[in-house]
Amino acid sequence: MFSRSSWLHLRIPFSFFLLPIFFFTLALSPNLNQSRLLWVLAIVHFFLYPASNGYNSYFDKDEKSIGGIKNPPPVNKGLYTLALLFDGLAIILGILVVNLTFGIMLFVYGLASKAYSHPATRLKKYPWGGWIITGLFQGFFMMLTCYVGINNFGLETALTPKILYAGLLSSLMLWGNYPMTQIYQHEEDTKRGDITLSLRLGILGTFHFTIAAFGLATVGFIWFFGKYYEGAYSLPFLIFLAPVVLYFLYWYWRVRRDASQANYSHTMKLNFISAFCLNAFFLYFFLDSSRILNIFISKI
Numbered sequence: 001m002f003s004r005s006s007w008l009h010l011r012i013p014f015s016f017f018l019l020p021i022f023f024f025t026l027a028l029s030p031n032l033n034q035s036r037l038l039w040v041l042a043i044v045h046f047f048l049y050p051a052s053n054g055y056n057s058y059f060d061k062d063e064k065s066i067g068g069i070k071n072p073p074p075v076n077k078g079l080y081t082l083a084l085l086f087d088g089l090a091i092i093l094g095i096l097v098v099n100l101t102f103g104i105m106l107f108v109y110g111l112a113s114k115a116y117s118h119p120a121t122r123l124k125k126y127p128w129g130g131w132i133i134t135g136l137f138q139g140f141f142m143m144l145t146c147y148v149g150i151n152n153f154g155l156e157t158a159l160t161p162k163i164l165y166a167g168l169l170s171s172l173m174l175w176g177n178y179p180m181t182q183i184y185q186h187e188e189d190t191k192r193g194d195i196t197l198s199l200r201l202g203i204l205g206t207f208h209f210t211i212a213a214f215g216l217a218t219v220g221f222i223w224f225f226g227k228y229y230e231g232a233y234s235l236p237f238l239i240f241l242a243p244v245v246l247y248f249l250y251w252y253w254r255v256r257r258d259a260s261q262a263n264y265s266h267t268m269k270l271n272f273i274s275a276f277c278l279n280a281f282f283l284y285f286f287l288d289s290s291r292i293l294n295i296f297i298s299k300i
Helices: 002-011 012-027 034-060 078-098 100-117 127-151 161-181 186-192 197-201 203-229 233-259 263-289 291-300
Strands: none
Touching: 002 034, 002 078, 012 034, 012 127, 012 161, 012 233, 034 078, 034 100, 034 127, 078 100, 078 127, 100 127, 100 203, 127 161, 161 197, 161 203, 161 263, 186 197, 197 203, 203 233, 233 263, 263 291
């Protein structure tokens, strides 16, 4: 019914790069249920995010590399239908399997993601507006959404200083990373009239902006772990992120010598290293803070 290219544009493996938000939320969740947390994981990462990817691909109609696809095939009407189908399934499953609040929040996220690329709104062409809204919804809002879903709570239970601060830290990480994901698309964005933040900042400016944003995020995480966990996870956080910093500096050095090195290949490598290290840290944070790791070690 749907072409191979339509399924490819859903970019389901690309959800790996947003998985740290889920693991971070999981580590902060007090009301865990194995079945429910697996459903939330599946709904968000196998339906909601792919729906957003497919919808944006349909309206972007990129001819050059996009996140997760080096040589994207042409899009067709089937992709639009498939994206809406996945979006609908995410919302319906969210309501039926978890709760109504979770389903409504998935619907709101879907609206925000559609506004990013739809011609009527096209937030992507506004450098600061697109940047703020994308980071806010993929970070802060999605943490609240996952918290409601994982714990089967109402929204009001997520509106505590600890969760709100964690959500802002999630957005800050994404605000730092987001311009880097646009750095190799300057030519195509210019051709479409999309003045992205990375295009506005320039290649080296994008690197400098990311350094500042991640530096601020790092300070924020250290404060967070100091306030709520007596600083127990500050050093592990820095150790887990060391490979990301080293590769970023190596790439920055390459780009300063040759601007053409700000390409798709290096971007995807940085994204993968960053996602892998953050996923590993937040999974460790969850296992250790929940005492699951101690129980496992004691049985060895």
